[in-house]
Amino acid sequence: METRAEFVDRKECIACRGSELRTLSEGSLGADPVRSILLGEAWGENPVPFVEHGSWRYVECAACQQRFHARILAPEWMDRLYGEWESQEAMEAFLADRATPAWKQAHAEVAVGHVLRLLKMTQTLRGGEALRLLDFGCGWAEFVAQAVAFGADARGVDFAPDRQAYAKVPIYGALDEWDAAQDGGQRLHAATVFQVLEHLVDPRAVLEQLAERMMPGAILIAEVPDTSGVRDIQTREDFFAIAPLGHINGFTPASLRSIADRAGFATVTPAATWVTTQWTKVAKVIGRRALAPLLRPTTNQYFVRRA
Numbered sequence: 001m002e003t004r005a006e007f008v009d010r011k012e013c014i015a016c017r018g019s020e021l022r023t024l025s026e027g028s029l030g031a032d033p034v035r036s037i038l039l040g041e042a043w044g045e046n047p048v049p050f051v052e053h054g055s056w057r058y059v060e061c062a063a064c065q066q067r068f069h070a071r072i073l074a075p076e077w078m079d080r081l082y083g084e085w086e087s088q089e090a091m092e093a094f095l096a097d098r099a100t101p102a103w104k105q106a107h108a109e110v111a112v113g114h115v116l117r118l119l120k121m122t123q124t125l126r127g128g129e130a131l132r133l134l135d136f137g138c139g140w141a142e143f144v145a146q147a148v149a150f151g152a153d154a155r156g157v158d159f160a161p162d163r164q165a166y167a168k169v170p171i172y173g174a175l176d177e178w179d180a181a182q183d184g185g186q187r188l189h190a191a192t193v194f195q196v197l198e199h200l201v202d203p204r205a206v207l208e209q210l211a212e213r214m215m216p217g218a219i220l221i222a223e224v225p226d227t228s229g230v231r232d233i234q235t236r237e238d239f240f241a242i243a244p245l246g247h248i249n250g251f252t253p254a255s256l257r258s259i260a261d262r263a264g265f266a267t268v269t270p271a272a273t274w275v276t277t278q279w280t281k282v283a284k285v286i287g288r289r290a291l292a293p294l295l296r297p298t299t300n301q302y303f304v305r306r307a
């Protein structure tokens, strides 16, 4: 394997495919603050020696204002990022500081809330069938396992080798592997992409591929980091929002809606569910729903696949 990573330039907008891109910021991967932040992160194999000769360039599309990193790792190096660099060991070290029992409980409650809403919102569409759900970029398949526990026919796809090796339930390494395992070609009632679109070289193509596999009226949940206001990497917060190796696409509530719309999805208000017996939490859900038209949209959105 070469010791210097190769990079490629994305020359078209990831959302509208326009080619007029304005540079918002750029820099060297070997210069601070990027270099020190990279050195301080949890990695399997540390990427700094491989990438420090490289540079990054964050751009905005002149036509649709979608923001993204134009310069990204070449495909074989992207594989190395999600293989050797972001290894199981690295992910465990990353989670060790964060995953307290309270965090895990909150995380599980959020997941159960999504499953209950999907069951409710696809009830008519399913006509008594189990919820056919695909979680794309499923990681360790915790959400898939959660959905299965609620009776769903849920599957996961993740191309990271260690995520496949350590997943809670067996998962597929790519969408075409999932395709090959389907007999009857029944389409999905729901698909989910949690913290995935920001990592993809061509997020619109992936959304389109999911749309093709979903029934009209099926539900998509998409969750990405909100990078509103971030146009340069000067602080740690900026770095984590638009990390030049992994977080290569920067979304806002508006650009998330826009790319989903281009792939065939309309926004939809999620159904109300309660994963709690605490009346204060129930009151909060009711209140938030009543205020929904006044609240700012987020980068955690529900969509419906258009007919």
Ligand SMILES: [Zn+2]
Residues within 6 Å of the ligand: 013, 014, 015, 016, 017, 018, 061, 062, 063, 064, 065, 066
């Ligand atoms: Zn564009």
